[in-house]
Amino acid sequence: MPSADAVVVGAGLAGLSATLALAEAGARVHLLAKGHASTHWASGGLDVAALPRAVTVREAVARLADDARHPYAILSDALPPALEWIRGMLQHEGLPYVGTIDGPVVPVPTSIGATRPAAILPAAQAAALRPWEPGERLVVCGPGGFKDYWPHAIARGLRRAGAWWGSAGPERVDPLVVELPGVRDRLNLDAIELARLFEEPGWRWDAFAAIRRALIIGGLDGPGRMALPAVLGLDDHAAVLAEATSELPLEPFEVPLMPPSVPGLRLYRALRAAIVRAGGRVQIGQAVVRIGVRDGRVVEVAMEAAARQFVVRTDMLIMATGGIAGGGLVGHPDGTLREPLLDLPVEAPPAMSWLAREPLAAGGHPLEAAGIRSDAELRPVDASGRPAGPAGVRICGSLLAGQRYLRERCGDGVAVASGWLAAGAHRPSAPRRDAPQSLAGEVAG
Amino acid sequence: MGERMLTPDVLVIGGGATGAGLLRDLARRGLRCLLVDRSDFGTGTSGRYHGLLHSGGRYVSKDPSAARECIVENQVLRRIAAGCIEDTGGIFVATPDDPDDYVDAFPGACAAAGIDCDEIPVTETLRREPALSPAIRRAFRVPDAALEPWQLIEANLADARAHGADAWPYQRVVAIQRDGRRISGVTVRDERSGASTRVVPRMIASAAGAWAGQVAALAGVELMMSPGKGTMIVYNQRMTDTVVNRCHPPGDGDIMVPVHTVAILGTTEELVEDPDDDETSSDEVQALINEGEALFPALRRMRVLRAYTGVRPLYRDPAVQGPEASDDGRAISRSHIILDHEARDGVEGLISIVGGKLTTYRLMAEQAANAVCAKLGMSEPCTTAGEPLPGMGDSRAHWLGHRLAEHEDRGGGDADLICECEMVTRAMLERFLDRRGPCSIDDIRRGTRLGMGPCQGGFCTFRAAAIMAERAPDGHTDRAAPGGSASDPEGALSTFLNERSKGTRAVAWGRQLQELWMVTGIYVGVMGLEGSSSEHGGEATEDHGAVS
Ligand SMILES: Cc1cc2nc3c(=O)[nH]c(=O)nc-3n(C[C@H](O)[C@H](O)[C@H](O)COP(=O)(O)OP(=O)(O)OC[C@H]3O[C@@H](n4cnc5c(N)ncnc54)[C@H](O)[C@@H]3O)c2cc1C
Ligand SMILES: Cc1cc2nc3c(=O)[nH]c(=O)nc-3n(C[C@H](O)[C@H](O)[C@H](O)COP(=O)(O)OP(=O)(O)OC[C@H]3O[C@@H](n4cnc5c(N)ncnc54)[C@H](O)[C@@H]3O)c2cc1C
Numbered sequence: 003m004p005s006a007d008a009v010v011v012g013a014g015l016a017g018l019s020a021t022l023a024l025a026e027a028g029a030r031v032h033l034l035a036k037g038h039a040s041t042h043w044a045s046g047g048l049d050v051a052a053l054p055r056a057v058t059v060r061e062a063v064a065r066l067a068d069d070a071r072h073p074y075a076i077l078s079d080a081l082p083p084a085l086e087w088i089r090g091m092l093q094h095e096g097l098p099y100v101g102t103i104d105g106p107v108v109p110v111p112t113s114i115g116a117t118r119p120a121a122i123l124p125a126a127q128a129a130a131l132r133p134w135e136p137g138e139r140l141v142v143c144g145p146g147g148f149k150d151y152w153p154h155a156i157a158r159g160l161r162r163a164g165a166w167w168g169s170a171g172p173e174r175v176d177p178l179v180v181e182l183p184g185v186r187d188r189l190n191l192d193a194i195e196l197a198r199l200f201e202e203p204g205w206r207w208d209a210f211a212a213i214r215r216a217l218i219i220g221g222l223d224g225p226g227r228m229a230l231p232a233v234l235g236l237d238d239h240a241a242v243l244a245e246a247t248s249e250l251p252l253e254p255f256e257v258p259l260m261p262p263s264v265p266g267l268r269l270y271r272a273l274r275a276a277i278v279r280a281g282g283r284v285q286i287g288q289a290v291v292r293i294g295v296r297d298g299r300v301v302e303v304a305m306e307a308a309a310r311q312f313v314v315r316t317d318m319l320i321m322a323t324g325g326i327a328g329g330g331l332v333g334h335p336d337g338t339l340r341e342p343l344l345d346l347p348v349e350a351p352p353a354m355s356w357l358a359r360e361p362l363a364a365g366g367h368p369l370e371a372a373g374i375r376s377d378a379e380l381r382p383v384d385a386s387g388r389p390a391g392p393a394g395v396r397i398c399g400s401l402l403a404g405q406r407y408l409r410e411r412c413g414d415g416v417a418v419a420s421g422w423l424a425a426g427a428h429r430p431s432a433p434r435r436d437a438p439q440s441l442a443g444e445v446a447g
Numbered sequence: 448m449g450e451r452m453l454t455p456d457v458l459v460i461g462g463g464a465t466g467a468g469l470l471r472d473l474a475r476r477g478l479r480c481l482l483v484d485r486s487d488f489g490t491g492t493s494g495r496y497h498g499l500l501h502s503g504g505r506y507v508s509k510d511p512s513a514a515r516e517c518i519v520e521n522q523v524l525r526r527i528a529a530g531c532i533e534d535t536g537g538i539f540v541a542t543p544d545d546p547d548d549y550v551d552a553f554p555g556a557c558a559a560a561g562i563d564c565d566e567i568p569v570t571e572t573l574r575r576e577p578a579l580s581p582a583i584r585r586a587f588r589v590p591d592a593a594l595e596p597w598q599l600i601e602a603n604l605a606d607a608r609a610h611g612a613d614a615w616p617y618q619r620v621v622a623i624q625r626d627g628r629r630i631s632g633v634t635v636r637d638e639r640s641g642a643s644t645r646v647v648p649r650m651i652a653s654a655a656g657a658w659a660g661q662v663a664a665l666a667g668v669e670l671m672m673s674p675g676k677g678t679m680i681v682y683n684q685r686m687t688d689t690v691v692n693r694c695h696p697p698g699d700g701d702i703m704v705p706v707h708t709v710a711i712l713g714t715t716e717e718l719v720e721d722p723d724d725d726e727t728s729s730d731e732v733q734a735l736i737n738e739g740e741a742l743f744p745a746l747r748r749m750r751v752l753r754a755y756t757g758v759r760p761l762y763r764d765p766a767v768q769g770p771e772a773s774d775d776g777r778a779i780s781r782s783h784i785i786l787d788h789e790a791r792d793g794v795e796g797l798i799s800i801v802g803g804k805l806t807t808y809r810l811m812a813e814q815a816a817n818a819v820c821a822k823l824g825m826s827e828p829c830t831t832a833g834e835p836l837p838g839m840g841d842s843r844a845h846w847l848g849h850r851l852a853e854h855e856d857r858g859g860g861d862a863d864l865i866c867e868c869e870m871v872t873r874a875m876l877e878r879f880l881d882r883r884g885p886c887s888i889d890d891i892r893r894g895t896r897l898g899m900g901p902c903q904g905g906f907c908t909f910r911a912a913a914i915m916a917e918r919a920p921d922g923h924t925d926r927a928a929p930g931g932s933a934s935d936p937e938g939a940l941s942t943f944l945n946e947r948s949k950g951t952r953a954v955a956w957g958r959q960l961q962e963l964w965m966v967t968g969i970y971v972g973v974m975g976l977e978g979s980s981s982e983h984g985g986e987a988t989e990d991h992g993a994v995s
Contacts, residue, residue: 040968043965043968043969043973044968044972044973045972045973049972112973112974112975113909113974114909114912114913114940114970114974114975114976115916116974116975116976117975118972118973118974118975147863149863149865149873149910150910152910152913152914152916152917154913154916154917155912155913155914155916155917156913158916158919159916190863190864258973260906260909260969260973261906261969263973325964326960326961326964327961327964327965327968329961332956332957332961333955333956333957333960333961334956334957335729335732335733335956335957337729337956367967369964407972408967408968408971408972413972
């Protein structure tokens, strides 16, 4: 039976952060997840916090941390070093991020022609963060025949007075649909296939030329920037981005699309690569179905496998199974919300009450803040603050109660800070042992 | 709206199946008619029903004459509306709990009503429908089918228009004027602009379904409806390709209807005061599933997409049953009745057609049209049973793979799929928008089935919103349907998503809750819909002074 210093369950930003921090510290760590996580759905940016009237991220974090029930109440000290650390890792993997927690939160365009607040974005989206100078134009440019990016609709949305929250937006917003080689013939092309096309040097050379021509014909010259769908390469992204920036007359930035999210995939792949490089193990595809407990302590974690359960012995379990979207919290027909792995106490509004409210209702939905409450070291506790569940468990990411990530835009900050902190709670007893054996052999046996 | 018909021979109130069928019938008899609906066509009970073209089998023991009407109309609709029908066939199965005497009498009762009914061996039934309970004891095949309401309504309206009639959506009848005993005019209000129009018809035919009582009251006539609310739940898969009925006296949760890519279990029945009461409670949903398990034991493990309710236009005849006669909706007749308010209440120029089933909409329309013609001194015969509806293609009944086959026949062509679940292509959407003009995403849903499949609009709605926006000329603000417009795709999206979630709330557990959360995350989080961006917007606008 394989053993590990720690097992992390969940491959979202929280689980990846915890795993990477542990692997870097020399621990033998296994990340187990049943499937891809919110990185594959989300924007690829790092949402740390944004609130109305808070100018900077730091200000918003401070306000959230004032609420003793918010995860930032225990994470706000860990947050700056954790962010610094993860950005260093991403930079090292060729995926630099731009913006800081002291920078302003600004409206950046989305692919339905609205804006979302952002402050820390991957380099490919960074041009959207700079304030708009008087006279600057925005060209919303997308390939004809691609059905997840509609320049006319986006431009129309971005021309609304409210879209930029009353601050100065671009002086003009123009749509530009460009026929890129072969795109219209390939019906039902998705974002990943388009990103793959951009990785072919010859194809993208022609594509950038076509965009340049269309800009000239349309009379859409500078100064200004251009909003492109987020498909500028996947593996070879840095090269594609560099070429786009040098070949296009307007500074390009990517706009995230409907899933699958190419920027999110890049983020996931970069962190996964860093984990593997640091000696951690990642196994995705099967659900963890059982946590073995002996004498009140976690002793093993069992994953579904083809023939029989695949079991890893460990005394440290980091739960980063996400909230309702991730599968860490499961709704039941009786109107209760439960944590399926250890049946930890869930902090949630009264049973059934959530069924009465629209998810998009102004002011949010009562279920948003649901989750597991923890102590300052991320150990699960019950409603009265007493330890809950077996010893050796840490809770990370969107599974933590008290955050409303869609209104507070704090999901990624909470994930990185809690993952980093949970990993720090582990002190490897001995220096790094040899790399763990192949998991595949275990599953088959 | 171009030239408006303000002095029609007949004003039809209500654009459900009955009203649309009536408009067609009257127009074909040479009358100048106008139909108004307070909302889009087919948003009343006709758009919120179970989807079953009855063979009549359900009514054979309790109401043989209703059963006979069903089988006759069933055969008529297969001829005139083949394109709206998926010929799934139906079976009645007896579970161990169903009374022997009922089951034994069933085939004979079908025969007496003129319904083809063959007993099929249980083993064969289970081979064809493996998700059925292995405990079933007997099975009978009947000619049930699935019937698509919106296309049916559109086709009736199209034929009526071809015969000179007009139909206005979003025009609510708000007042009916009388000059003594006689109706002298009708005020309709445009639900989008608020503008009022006066229509002066020779006759009014109210086909307002469960709202017929409200309409009659406007004319000072007392008409007591007993709206019967029924809940249905939609599964994300067709666990059966055949309509499955339980062979017992009609009850709750005893019919499963396969519809396109999904299957619908229904129904419950509860008498309500207000026909606009469309709340779905999770208790009702649980009760339905409990009952449905007798037919499909694995039901609880299958994924529910949404629940919805419809309100039956039940009429309580005061002569037959006193107002407090029964609280059991199922005891009230499913037959229809035409009320001549001149004979009944002394008010001239108004009839109401109430009760009935969607299956018998054409017959109801025929009888109502006969009554109207008699009042107007005409004797033109009804022609709606003989002439196929327009746009029904060849009379080959519609089947699930139909759209896919059509799509492939055209060699893929320019057919980008906008809604992958329901195979709605861009061309189909554009054709709909050409015909319809300004409308909401919900109208598109009814017109094309976009967003009705397993993902429930999570991924295709924004494409539809974008296509609407692309079509609207720049800088143009249209007067659109309430709940979204081309110049405000964002508003259209949030209206649509909130509307859809109304149906998913009561079934929001397990995978469905997870998906609801995911879709909310995508639209609010990634796309900046409503939620925080508008919050920020609000704040910033305050700080920077008013922006108009
Ligand atoms: C739960 C349930 C399941 C059912 N299942 C089946 C089935 O499987 N098979 C079957 O054959 N039948 C079924 N039925 C019955 C069938 O759905 C109805 O009998 C039929 O749809 C009634 O159609 P209608 O046109 O008379 O009424 P509706 O479709 O309700 O049309 C009435 C219209 O009047 C409009 N209106 C109301 N007030 C005004 C006003 N003031 N001004 C203008 N317009 C107004 C409304 O907007 C509405 O569109 C079911 C019914 C229910 C409730
Ligand atoms: C669609 C969407 C949009 C979002 N948008 C925003 C936004 O705009 N701003 C913001 O701040 N936040 C947003 N969030 C939230 C934010 O992405 C997360 O809070 C953050 O990334 C942390 O996620 P996580 O790692 O805790 O969990 P997740 O990313 O949800 O990952 C959970 C992981 O756990 C695994 N898992 C669950 N149960 C098991 C099991 N039994 N066995 C094995 N594996 C299991 C899952 O497979 C998955 O890999 C969004 C989330 C979603 C889903």
